[in-house]
Amino acid sequence: MSKTLQGRRRVLPAVLGLVALMYSPKAALAQVAAGSIVESVVDPQGVRSSSVNRHDPTRLTLPRLIDLGRLDDAREKLREQFAIQGELPRLLFFEAMILYKERQYLQSIQRLARSLTLSDGDPDVYKLAGLNLVSLGRRDLAGPYFEAAVELAPRDFMARYYLGLHQLSDRRYDRAETILRDVINLRPDYLDAYILLGVAKEQRGKEEEAIRTYHQAIELAEQQHLKRATPFLYLARLLISLHRHEQSLAPLKRAVEIDSTSSEARTLLGQALTYLGRYDEALPVLMDAAALQPRDKTAHYLLMRVYKRLGKKSEAAREMQLFRELNESGTGNRSPDDPGRPYGRRSHVR
Structure with missing residues (x-):
């Protein structure tokens, strides 16, 4: 065991205890960021176990029930289990996982801190501690927990994935790229690792490599019969940012086909069509986008441009007014300078 890991294992339980004391439940809830770095890309994985019957809770293991979201059971x-076995570290971890899934992050941290005082060798405890800290808006404290998890379990691909995601969030793109490559070496079929690897490459100015990586993610999604629009959207955003609007149409149409409720896919498709001068095609797409997400100011801005090009002045004025109201209120989604990109060109994953 490295001296670094030994030092972390002495200090990290105390850090968790301090975090639990620093926040009242009310303050903690106020700091939980909607759409944190783990919410849209990652579903925390505990210990999974197979079962012959997913409907009978008496025949399902505890981790399997948590995995299925059957938290009451x-x-x-x-x-x-507590009544039979007492306060075992692994049971405390499962309790913390339940609390995490219920978004009770402080209580989850408290149970993890207790688990670490009894035994400090479980990498899953460190992973979950890091995720709790991220969800509390304390990403600055989360990194050492993901590092500890990787050191304790070098072949745990999820531990490396969380660490890579954390490095990406801190804009350490070169290190993130290295870590995410390691994830793919450990788990070649893990789709999200390809997506984030593409993001890391994109942020390093390696756009052509990023495009190839997004295509790999798309091929993997199709092979696994996954109905996920995410890799198509990431590819399309990059192509649009490179002014390769014609090339972006195919992945965007596929994204719309996969997710008929995605306003983002329609906004991006409408944007590409607008830049190509195909206003008659862009109009119904953008109208659908605005209907699906009325507060998407990018959709309204693009609609204004399309109506203006089509000579529909009153409609253009209406959309411009809507855009201004959303922009001034600060409650609208996205901006016309950054359509469809969740973090912005060269500034992914804040």
Whole structure:
């Protein structure tokens, strides 16, 4: 065991305890960021186990119940296990996982801190501690927990994935790229690692490599029969940012086909068509986008441009007014300078 890891394992439980004391539940809830770095890309994975019957809670293991989101059944089974086995570190971890899934991050941290005082060798505890800290808006404290998880379990691809995501969030793109390559070496079929690897390459100015990586993600999604628009959207955003609007049409149409409720896919498709001068095609697409997400100011801005090009002055004025109201209120989604990109060109994953 490295001296660095030994030092972390002495200090990190105390840090968790301090975090739990620093925040009242009310303050913690106020700091939980909607759409944090883990929410849209990652679903935390505990210990998974197979079962012959997913409907009978008496025949499902505790981690499987948590994995299925059957938290009431999981709590009941956890109470039974505590009564039989006492306060074991692994049971405390499962309780913390339930609390995390319920967005009770402080309580989850408290149970993890208790688990670490009993045993500090479980990498899953460190992973979950890092995720809790990110969700509390304390990303600055989360990194050492992901590092510790990787050191304890070098072949745990999820530990490396979380660490890579954290490095990406800190804009350490070169290190993120290295870590995400390691994730893919450990788990070649893990789609999200390809997506984030593409982001890391894009941020390093390696656009052509990023495009190839997004295509790999798309091929993997198709092979696995995954109905996910995400890799298509990431590819299309990059192509649009490079002014390769014609090339962006195919992935955007596929994204719309996969997710009929995605206003983002329609806004991006409408943007590409607008830049190509195909206003008659762009109009219904953007109208659908605005209907799906009325507060998407980018859709309204693009609609204004399309109406103006089509000579519909009153409609253009109406959309411009809507855009201005959303822009001034600060409540609209996205901006006309950054359509469809969740973090902005050269500034992914804040």
